Amino acid sequence: MSLAPWRSRLTRALHRNRSLRESRYFQLATVTPEGTPANRTVVFRGFRDNTNQLQIVTDARSEKISDLQQHPQAEICWYFTKSREQFRLRGNVCLITAQSASFSSLRQTLWQQLSDNARLQFVWPHPKAERTQGEDAFTNSFPSQEIPPDTFVVLLFFPQQVDYLLLKGNPQNRYLYWLDEAENWSVKEVNP
Numbered sequence: 682m683s684l685a686p687w688r689s690r691l692t693r694a695l696h697r698n699r700s701l702r703e704s705r706y707f708q709l710a711t712v713t714p715e716g717t718p719a720n721r722t723v724v725f726r727g728f729r730d731n732t733n734q735l736q737i738v739t740d741a742r743s744e745k746i747s748d749l750q751q752h753p754q755a756e757i758c759w760y761f762t763k764s765r766e767q768f769r770l771r772g773n774v775c776l777i778t779a780q781s782a783s784f785s786s787l788r789q790t791l792w793q794q795l796s797d798n799a800r801l802q803f804v805w806p807h808p809k810a811e812r813t814q815g816e817d818a819f820t821n822s823f824p825s826q827e828i829p830p831d832t833f834v835v836l837l838f839f840p841q842q843v844d845y846l847l848l849k850g851n852p853q854n855r856y857l858y859w860l861d862e863a864e865n866w867s868v869k870e871v872n873p
């Protein structure tokens with residue numbers, strides 16, 4: 682698959698903002714089973730090799746999982762403060778769990794790339810359950826660096842539409858990119 686035309690803008694934004702740690706964070710919005718919006722910050726874990734798919738890692742017990750099982754549609758909102766660019770990516774999310782038949786080696790690779798402290802969170806007590814346990818429950822022994830636990834899930838985000846806004850300039854600059862039925866990307870410049 683050829684790389685989408687918005688990829689070069691995003692790659693440049695990541696490069697220009699590389700001194701800012703938070704430029705690797707974006708907001709991922711989902712729809713709850715009740716139909717209400719839910720939004721949270723996650724870490725960008727790179728693109729899947731030679732594709733336009735964004736990788737995110739998360740806990741199987743988190744609410745975004747049940748949101749995505751019911752509604753695979755999601756939106757990423759990503760603002761780069763130094764270059765003053767916003768990317769809003771709309772698309773579908775594919776869940777790679779311990780039970781998934783495909784992408785198990787990708788899941789393992791992303792697990793191995795995490796820091797020890799990031800891996801530890803996957804064996805903490807259940808997220809969002811009432812905090813009744815002492816700190817010992819959170820300083821457990823570190824899980825295997827090789828084999829991901831069942832709580833470790835990779836989200837593959839498949840963009841279908843990208844709304845790009847560059848604040849620099851008066852008027853500002855805005856472009857829409859969309860994927861057509863033949864899986865080709867188109868682009869048009871629109872009013873900001």
Ligand SMILES: Cc1cc2nc3c(=O)[nH]c(=O)nc-3n(C[C@H](O)[C@H](O)[C@H](O)COP(=O)(O)O)c2cc1C
Nearest residue numbers: 706719720721722723724738739740743744745746
């Ligand atoms: C800077 C930052 C980075 C985060 N990165 C992740 C991440 O990569 N994956 C993740 O599941 N949660 C991450 N979180 C926590 C989420 O924002 C959220 O609190 C958690 O995933 C539970 O969300 P949910 O109940 O809506 O699923 C991060 C939070 C912050 C503030």
